[in-house]
Amino acid sequence: MAKLLSKKFYDEMQKLEPRYPSKVALLLPSLHAAQEEYGWLPPEVMDEVAAYIGIHPAQVREVASFYTMYNLKPVGKTHIKICTNVACSLRGAEGLIKHCEKRLGIKPGETTKDHRFTVHEEECLGACGTAPAMMLNDDYHENLDVRRLDEILDKLS
Amino acid sequence: MSKSAASGETLYIQHFGNEEARSLDYYLKQMQGYTALKKAFGMKAEQIIDEVKASNLRGRGGAGFPTGTKWGFIPKASQKPKYLVCNADESEPGTFKDRDLMRFTPHLLIEGMVIGGYTIGAHTGYIYIRGEYTREAKLLRAAIDEAYANGYLGKNILGSGFSFDLTVHRGAGAYICGEETGLLNSLEGKRGEPRVKPPFPAQAGAFGGPTIVNNVETLTAIPFIVNQGGKWFASLGRAEKSGGTRLFCVSGQVKKPGLYELPSGGVTLRQLIYDYCGGILGDKKLRAVIPGGSSAPVLTPDEIDVVLDIEPLMKIGSMLGSAGVMVVSEDYCLVRLIWRITKFYEHESCGQCTPCREGCKWMKDVLWRIESGKGRDQDLALLLDIAENINGKTLCALGDAAAGPVLSFVRKFKADFEAHIRGKRCPHAP
Numbered sequence A: 001m002a003k004l005l006s007k008k009f010y011d012e013m014q015k016l017e018p019r020y021p022s023k024v025a026l027l028l029p030s031l032h033a034a035q036e037e038y039g040w041l042p043p044e045v046m047d048e049v050a051a052y053i054g055i056h057p058a059q060v061r062e063v064a065s066f067y068t069m070y071n072l073k074p075v076g077k078t079h080i081k082i083c084t085n086v087a088c089s090l091r092g093a094e095g096l097i098k099h100c101e102k103r104l105g106i107k108p109g110e111t112t113k114d115h116r117f118t119v120h121e122e123e124c125l126g127a128c129g130t131a132p133a134m135m136l137n138d139d140y141h142e143n144l145d146v147r148r149l150d151e152i153l154d155k156l157s
Numbered sequence B: 001m002s003k004s005a006a007s008g009e010t011l012y013i014q015h016f017g018n019e020e021a022r023s024l025d026y027y028l029k030q031m032q033g034y035t036a037l038k039k040a041f042g043m044k045a046e047q048i049i050d051e052v053k054a055s056n057l058r059g060r061g062g063a064g065f066p067t068g069t070k071w072g073f074i075p076k077a078s079q080k081p082k083y084l085v086c087n088a089d090e091s092e093p094g095t096f097k098d099r100d101l102m103r104f105t106p107h108l109l110i111e112g113m114v115i116g117g118y119t120i121g122a123h124t125g126y127i128y129i130r131g132e133y134t135r136e137a138k139l140l141r142a143a144i145d146e147a148y149a150n151g152y153l154g155k156n157i158l159g160s161g162f163s164f165d166l167t168v169h170r171g172a173g174a175y176i177c178g179e180e181t182g183l184l185n186s187l188e189g190k191r192g193e194p195r196v197k198p199p200f201p202a203q204a205g206a207f208g209g210p211t212i213v214n215n216v217e218t219l220t221a222i223p224f225i226v227n228q229g230g231k232w233f234a235s236l237g238r239a240e241k242s243g244g245t246r247l248f249c250v251s252g253q254v255k256k257p258g259l260y261e262l263p264s265g266g267v268t269l270r271q272l273i274y275d276y277c278g279g280i281l282g283d284k285k286l287r288a289v290i291p292g293g294s295s296a297p298v299l300t301p302d303e304i305d306v307v308l309d310i311e312p313l314m315k316i317g318s319m320l321g322s323a324g325v326m327v328v329s330e331d332y333c334l335v336r337l338i339w340r341i342t343k344f345y346e347h348e349s350c351g352q353c354t355p356c357r358e359g360c361k362w363m364k365d366v367l368w369r370i371e372s373g374k375g376r377d378q379d380l381a382l383l384l385d386i387a388e389n390i391n392g393k394t395l396c397a398l399g400d401a402a403a404g405p406v407l408s409f410v411r412k413f414k415a416d417f418e419a420h421i422r423g424k425r426c427p428h429a430p
Helices: A007-019 A023-038 A043-053 A057-064 A086-090 A093-104 A146-156 B024-030 B035-041 B045-054 B067-072 B097-104 B106-120 B134-149 B180-187 B216-228 B230-236 B269-276 B310-315 B334-348 B354-371 B379-390 B398-412 B414-423
Strands: A078-083 A117-122 A134-136 A139-141 B083-088 B124-129 B165-170 B211-215 B245-252 B258-263 B286-290 B324-329
Touching: A007 A023, A007 B165, A023 A043, A023 A057, A023 B165, A043 A057, A078 A086, A078 A093, A086 A093, A086 B245, A086 B324, A086 B334, A093 A117, A093 A146, B024 B106, B024 B134, B035 B106, B035 B216, B045 B067, B045 B106, B045 B216, B045 B230, B067 B106, B067 B211, B083 B106, B083 B180, B083 B216, B097 B106, B097 B134, B097 B216, B097 B245, B106 B124, B106 B134, B106 B165, B106 B211, B106 B216, B124 B134, B124 B180, B134 B165, B180 B211, B211 B216, B216 B230, B245 B269, B258 B269, B269 B286, B269 B324, B286 B334, B334 B354, B334 B398, B334 B414, B354 B379, B354 B398, B354 B414, B379 B398, B379 B414, B398 B414
Parallel strands: A078 A117, B083 B124, B083 B211, B124 B165, B245 B324
Antiparallel strands: A078 A134, A134 A139, B245 B258, B286 B324
């Protein structure tokens, strides 16, 4: 079977391997690295991770499904994660969600038809002093309001 | 008491916001970088533990356990490899101090960990960092590379004969991985479900070896303690049992949210809100304060003269936790707030224990029923009953963390709930 994961993936894992007394400990790092290549975790990719680590594919799914950051479904090119936990809600995060819904025509958890945007309500991001906050893919954006959110999204369009 | 009476020496905050501070060069020149490590190598492990005990350093992740005592739990005779794990999961809502410690003073954490490893006899360390802190993980890795390149990590550190490897391990979005045994399972490549204790991590932790798990802020205190002595560190605090400074994370409806580094036990909640944070946004009335991350039972405006430290808050039925202070003004509905808090715990419950898994969902549903104007007269008694049936009946503290806030909100702000039920709508709704 042709390999789905790149040489970069295997090189990176090989470098990490001696850092742990057990190969299973590579599971989280390898799922992160695999997701970086595909944007989500297709079943075949999880199977390849299982084969690499030497565990049953079900064990990979059992772990992957526990953590919210692993996307078990494809997500849009821009993954918008808006924190609506206490500190952000006290600073207007609910308005940001409503604005996103209106602007993109989707509800939290959905992806636009053109696959450009996915919106999620997120739990606390640890940026409460600069609330409300959101992540756009891997980047934090803080001290938001509707205007700032529009500016950020406009730049992507 | 005026601002100046409480102010004292700060260890960290002067470096926050300074992009230069994270470099090894800055650390060596401006922060006496790695001098504590040299000093530690000339000390016996017991001496270091004694200094840490004398410092009155208590765990900064939330539990407040004395660090020196914890380190002393490692069985010396054990032949198994030992591990030092830094809990950088920082997922308690309202907490955002470790993020700045890692992105602005990463070498302080690295030095603290090498000293910790040397003291407990661990040659392997991990920094378990929450998955969302992608940028912070990169910065930490860069600092670790610098430390390896300059002989502060790796084999035979500074010619001491002591070797220590340090690896950044990213979480992937699970609050429960901030619980130390959930964290260890996650580190091992499993679901982050907390373990049955005993055995405690000091006996059998990561990969079955004796393990110490410490919070970021706890470990960054270690170089200061080794360099300037436990007594000196203890004297930075204003409370008998709490040494050092404390990073208070203030968020919500205050004029100046952010981090404030103050002596442990040095200020009251009122001083923090009104003297340091400039009071309530829009000069509104204060309605409620959550003093120690969202797991801490809520306080009313009548209770804010409490000194912000572990014992005083415990005495009034709340907790300092991770020092995440969330301030709520009259502008926000308290029923909606406790519903949002409970929604979080329902989402984050790992599902192992029935009271937590089922109870959080029921509490959330009942709270939403009240918030949306469909509450019933018996709902408050029902909420208290569910919460009492979670409290203390689960493997880990998540159950208590979900129950405590509900119990305190319902008991202290009963009138708010009753207004929703009687009026069949949220009084704050437009």
